[in-house]
Each structure stands twice: as C-alpha cells, then as structure tokens.
Amino acid sequence: MKLRPAGEDDLQTLAVLNRQLLDGEGHPSPVTLPDLVDRHRDWLGTGEWTQDILEVDGMVVGYIVHGLNPYPLDPQVPERFIRQFCIDRAYRRHGLGRDAFELFMEMRLEPGGRVTLDVLESNPAGQAFWQAVGCRPFFHRLEAFRPLA
Numbered sequence: 001m002k003l004r005p006a007g008e009d010d011l012q013t014l015a016v017l018n019r020q021l022l023d024g025e026g027h028p029s030p031v032t033l034p035d036l037v038d039r040h041r042d043w044l045g046t047g048e049w050t051q052d053i054l055e056v057d058g059m060v061v062g063y064i065v066h067g068l069n070p071y072p073l074d075p076q077v078p079e080r081f082i083r084q085f086c087i088d089r090a091y092r093r094h095g096l097g098r099d100a101f102e103l104f105m106e107m108r109l110e111p112g113g114r115v116t117l118d119v120l121e122s123n124p125a126g127q128a129f130w131q132a133v134g135c136r137p138f139f140h141r142l143e144a145f146r147p148l149a
C-alpha cells in the first residue's frame with residue numbers, strides 16, 4: 001500500500017469516497033457529490049486539512065483527511081486528528097484499513113505522537129475497527145439542542 005498527497009485529479013474520487021464514508025457511518029448529511037468536490041478542492045487550496053490517497057498497485061482503495069492539532073493534550077507530544085478515514089466499500093474486510101492506519105502512523109505521525117479521532121455512535125463497525133487497530137476510548141462527545149420555539 002502507498003500513501004500519497006491528493007491532488008486536483010483526485011477530487012472526484014475523494015467526493016465519491018467521502019459520500020461512502022458518510023453513508024457507512026450513518027451520517028445524516030444529504031451533501032451532494034458536487035458539494036463534496038468543492039469541499040475537497042477548498043481544503044486542497046487552503047491546506048487547512050491534509051488529504052492523503054491510499055493506493056494498492058496504483059489503484060485507489062481509500063483516503064485519509066487529517067491535520068495537526070494546534071491544542072494538543074500535552075504540548076510536548078505532537079498530535080494529529082483524523083477527520084476522515086475511508087476504505088472503498090468494494091475493498092473492505094481485507095485488512096486494508098489496518099494497513100492504512102499503520103502506514104499513516106509511520107508516515108504522518110512523529111515517534112511518540114498521539115492520534116485522535118471521533119467515531120459516530122451510529123457507526124458500530126467503525127468503533128470495532130478503531131478498537132481492533134489499537135485505539136482506546138478517551139472521551140465521549142455529547143450534544144443537546146436548545147428548542148427553536
């Protein structure tokens with residue numbers, strides 16, 4: 001497996017995989033492919049998030065979006081937040097997610113560095129995956145809404 005920075009030519013693929021990610025994790029967002037292309041293009045332009053493509057034998061099998069956390073838990077320990085992580089649904093359950101996370105740790109995280117990420121409650125498969133690759137629960141993010149009326 002290879003991990004390489006995404007470029008303009010990857011925007012459509014990123015959008016398709018991002019839609020798969022949203023569907024896979026049970027995210028309610030109705031965002032369309034053109035909107036997602038725009039989002040990934042913006043990130044390419046601003047560099048706000050790093051977008052990496054995962055390839056096996058030159059074929060795209062997934063992607064990761066991540067960024068350095070400017071407010072790490074321990075200022076001495078560099079910390080990266082994984083915002084999006086998806087393996088193409090055609091290639092799941094063959095160990096590619098595990099390989100991708102190992103590669104990410106090796107290539108994008110300094111030795112001793114910390115990685116954090118959020119997993120939706122609606123995504124038990126994602127939760128099982130992250131536990132299987134060695135991530136531990138750290139906190140639960142809660143939400144509530146003030147009624148409109």
Ligand SMILES: CC(C)(COP(=O)(O)OP(=O)(O)OC[C@H]1O[C@@H](n2cnc3c(N)ncnc32)[C@H](O)[C@@H]1OP(=O)(O)O)[C@@H](O)C(=O)NCCC(=O)NCCS
Pocket residue numbers: 020021022024025085086087088091092093094095096097098099117118119120123124125126128129130132133
């Ligand atoms: C979660 C995801 C990245 C896993 O990728 P993958 O390539 O299928 O994962 P792997 O084959 O490397 O699985 C490694 C281990 O994780 C666990 N795992 C993976 N998918 C699982 C599932 N659907 N249900 C339960 N456990 C799962 C298993 O322990 C697995 O080991 P095993 O196959 O030997 O049992 C992929 O399913 C995906 O992209 N899902 C949609 C997007 C998503 O949920 N991303 C994470 C958002 S936080």
